[in-house]
Amino acid sequence: MAQQRGGGVSANGGTRAIVAALAANIGIAITKFVAFLLTGSSSMLAEAIHSVADSGNQGLLLLGGRRAKREATPQHPFGYGRERYIYAFIVAIVLFSLGGLFALYEGYHKFSHPVPITSWQWVPVGVLVAAILMEGFSFRTAIKESNLIRGRQSWVRFIRRAKAPELPVVLLEDFGALVGLVFALFGVGMTLATGNGKWDALGTAMIGVLLVTIAIILAVETKSLLLGEGAEPKDVAAIERAVAGGPEVERIIHMKTLYLGPEELMVAAKIAVPPCETAEELARGINAVEARIRSAVPIARVIYLEPDIYRAAADRAGAESEPAVRSDARPDEVAGPGS
CATH class of the missing domain: 1.20.1510.10 (Cation efflux protein transmembrane domain)
Known part of the structure; x- marks a missing residue:
């Protein structure tokens, strides 16, 4: 916009x-x-x-x-x-x-x-x-x-x-x-x-x-x-592409945006990440995603990303065939500390 x-x-x-x-x-x-x-x-x-x-x-x-x-x-x-x-x-x-x-x-x-x-x-x-x-x-x-x-x-x-x-x-x-x-x-x-x-x-x-x-x-x-209004569809799409545009994220579980002021947007998302061997590796991946979001939508200044891991059973049940962004993800579809 x-x-x-x-x-x-x-x-x-x-x-x-x-x-x-x-x-x-x-x-x-x-x-x-x-x-x-x-x-x-x-x-x-x-x-x-x-x-x-x-x-x-x-x-x-x-x-x-x-x-x-x-x-x-x-x-x-x-x-x-x-x-x-x-x-x-x-x-x-x-x-x-x-x-x-x-x-x-x-x-x-x-x-x-x-x-x-x-x-x-x-x-x-x-x-x-x-x-x-x-x-x-x-x-x-x-x-x-x-x-x-x-x-x-x-x-x-x-x-x-x-x-x-x-x-x-x-x-x-x-x-x-x-x-x-x-x-x-x-x-x-x-x-x-x-x-x-x-x-x-x-x-x-x-x-x-x-x-x-x-x-x-x-x-x-x-x-x-x-x-409180969320971002325009055009900006939401740009943020989605930025989040999913690298190997650090498998999919977006759900995401919300909110204007904190005319020139400041907050982005909060739960993301499915691949298994990591160390916390440092996970942190680097999240930092990379945040950098892509800010590059795509510069006014996205406050970003909160919650990493999670999908259960294999959920994938076999067809989770991968559902839309990438969901605001109604069920708790039994995800596992991890934030579930």
Whole structure:
């Protein structure tokens, strides 16, 4: 998987996209608040709060990336790589509550008490057009950085399968910001054209629905990463070939993989090995297998291999005709200290 092979590229690209989005959102938030204070437009207020939420979210992503680099401790022996997933999940919560629910409330309030835009009528249109240009720059940066690691995947698959959360989060946020700005421009434009403040309220409500939808998508995808995902089938196949690619291993009894962080994969496997005369010979064989795994999948940094020996009776019963990798191997099929 492209984004997994280029861990450093993914991390650096994600940071550039986050910084670009943060700079754009701070500037946009200030201009939107000024426009709201001058016009009283609910769409402008909803968009201003949206930009504040996005700015906070980018700060959270940067903080998560920084904290994830801490060294492992006895209390956290596998390190802090998955802390990036925690902060991405917090981003989804902030986007849902501060962005989406506030916009829905503001839309309902303004729809019940519509107020036309009677002063500084050109300001919201000018601000929204400028904001679209700034968000477009941020979105372009996120697309450019994502394309470096996306490969041939569709955008939907990239967002769903990427192990580094920063780029998918920024992509969805920037996409939502651009669509939200179009909704706000629609609401403000129709209010100015008709003098009916309900159009402004409708634009605000549409922004709320959009943000809630994006927040739910982010929460679902980040939840999967928090629970723990295994390697992609392509990487699993590469690891299998590496394990079985030498005389040290007769077959794989079962194997499991788990992401400890976006750029760190754990591999645990029970392997059938030929009889060895000394423990030193067995250790050399296991070291050779580990070296092949790391060469095939560089992010496989934590590897546990448990050697075992098949009983001859199991082989005669047809064990060799079964699939090489099994997650349901029965205890009576293997013998040895780890059985």
